[in-house]
Amino acid sequence: MPTKKTWVASTVRESSSMAEGAEGLSLEEWQGWGTSSPVPAMVVEVIRGLKSLEQETNSRMSFGGLGGKLQCWLPMEDCMCSKLVPCPLGCGIKFWIYMHPKDFLRQNNTGKLLWQTFGIQAANLCLFGIHEHEEIMWDAFRHSGKNMVWFLYPNKSLSPKSVEDIFFEGPFTGLKDQKEVLKEKPLNFVLIDGTWSNSAAMYRRLKDRWISLWDDEDLPCISLSTLGASAMHKLRPQPSWDHTCTAAAASGLLSELHQRPELSVCGLDRQAEAVENALDVLLDALKTRRLRMGRSITRKERHNNCI
Template sequence: MLREDFQQLEVVLCRQLEREVLEGTYHTGLASVVQFVARRGFEPARPLAEERKDRYRSRIDAIFDEAAAKEPQPDSAEEDPFLSVAGAGVRYAIQASEADARCRYCWLPQEFCVCGSVTEAIEVQQVHFALLCHPLEFLRSSSSGKLLPCVLGADLFVFGVGAHADRLDEIINDRRTHFLLPGDGSRSLEEWLSRPVPEDAAPGKSDAENRRLPLILLVPDGSWEQVQALRSAVDRRRSADGLPPVPCLRLQEAAVQAFHSPLIDALKPGAGKGRISTFEACALFLREAEDVWPLPPGTWKNALRALEPMVEALRRTLFLPEPLEATGVPTVALENAVRALQKVAPSAPLRDGLRRCVVCGAAFATPLRMRDHLRGRRHCTAVALQHFRECGAAGYAGHPAVDDAEAQRIFTAFSTTPLSHCSAEPPDVALVMLKREGLLQKPSEGTDDGVLVEMRRSFLCSRLEWGHPDRAQEITADQSMILTTWVMNQSTANISVLWQRENNHAKYSGASPAEPANCPADVARGNGQVVSEAFRSKRVHAGIRAAQNDAATEALAHLREVSPETGDGHRAE
């Protein structure tokens, strides 16, 4: 009966005993006694890392549920074309992420998921982090900001998403909020702490109480242009409430220049010196905070260790040159060839409009980044290895030295090869492309025509680099926004390779590549897909950078060769 009465408690002891009981003055007897001891159930405290992971997952699930509800939120009238269609861009990003079978929490392919590897949880009482993600950065595999909610307990916000919008407005309008962003008017952490009168003081509180309140650090996640767009949007919201722009805190320039980013090195080998990612910027902020706040020594190093699993996963997903020991090329011969190629690379003529390197397999968002890659060490190393392989196939003994004239010829031959000369993609890549094509054929629901036209305009301005969006405002969906692609229609049963890569004799002889058979401009226009039609379901997301636009870039480059009139409203130079 006692157990039934105390079902909510944990029974520690329950037994029946006989004890002597004094009965009167001179007599004793035996009596039955029940001993019952119970306590409240003991629930061990959950690890901080697990609590943060659950909170992060719930926020991501809320964003996905909002997109699945097919009830688009009205987008705000922002000046930036991507922010003006942020809600639609997030929905497209989610559709593409599901089509690519990526983990919705770590944003990496499921076979490279690192959710179980993130076990570090750092608690900093003096600062509260808040991550503001640009729509184009959301669900991007290389984004490091996604680690902030799990490691540093940051709040995750995606611009244009209705979920948790009230909390974002509270942070934006809070006087303690500061951007972690360099620029005009920004201050270092030491300068901010030495301010005589706190301008972020809360009304009704003493100076001591105000200084005990944590700093709110709003961390924008995206490229430099995207971050500036987010900052302008936040400042406009504050000005509507009569508040000044959000002040900015910057990192020490010497610390940034001395830092070597392993994440950027994984994405672009050799480019990590003096460059930092979003998560690494927060770690360097903690490094500076150790000098002014009572933080445990090495806090920032512990934070950086949480980035290592993601870096290793990104290395496995990228097309990187094979290890030197597997090539069979002597180190001295390869190093001399790479130096010779790097010497002639800045002055070598490069083909315009390329975004995918046919030698390394790397893809880039813009031709400008592609140009930087072609002049870098990674590309020159791949070109040198390919040159030595072809020398061995041609019967040359050993590894001949490469002088300046030979380096100029080799670099030009490998670095100006048209995209159409690429070999067929592996089956796994082709399967992913078929999934994406299926996604393109499925119209997106919940987006009106006005948003679609804006997305097409902004998408073309960013991907094809036509300049500021104002230049394309007069272009409509059914006029000169038509770009021809080399992607055949889905109704065509046989998808053949239009061009094959030229053999070594034609490449080294300097002869121009032969024109593909049966592919004049009018046939290409007839068989190709119209990009403006594909915009109905194409997502606005940085992850599609080159994979979904190679066909359009290739066709545009070839049509400029075939005819001076490219069909896109611009004449070939």
């Protein structure tokens, strides 16, 4: 245990010193994007590369625009942060938004709504391929234990389990025991946040790490029985059989967890509703922005020619 604490402290000091060397990116600024982690080494290297390019070209880089709001990832003139209503996520439930870098800072990304609603301690951002983020996530899984980690991955070629299996296979034997278990170790849910093509690689990385940690080929994936079309489907195309998004999946999960007697006293239905309300706020903000820019707010349908 002392070795682990030393490693964590060393990592924080190292990341802090790297951030200072990045010249222009403070720890506060980095965490303002929705993460509680130290500044990753990869981010520091990118910033240093940009600084070097500035020196080589003898000109200062300018990205234009009025700047963006940190938490909602929208331009300042379209910021929706003041319209979101925070809602604490209790009962020892923790979300991990395992996000592909191409979706990081994307305006229509919905994973960000989870930490905007529940806070960055209850809804943690983990960027795919960022070493510091992934180590923090897997350290948390080790602490909670194998039966307290579940993945939402809608791959129909597999045989995913349902929410009921969490309580059938997990350490829950009754309402009283449930309260004690979650007080010590949170129930972790991983939401894979990326395009359908990118999510396959993300899933493989998670599975490889799972096998390495617990020597188990079966990554515990669950599917939702009540998941409907997301409000965001009105604005952007989704796979034809999966009209959903990250935030909608989280809301659906909370709704199904609320139906379980072990968690019925937690008020997870209210938290599911809070996520749905946040989705509506984001959708309205994106529509307003598109109309202001003279762009269509109607989703383009994908047509497949049948031969």
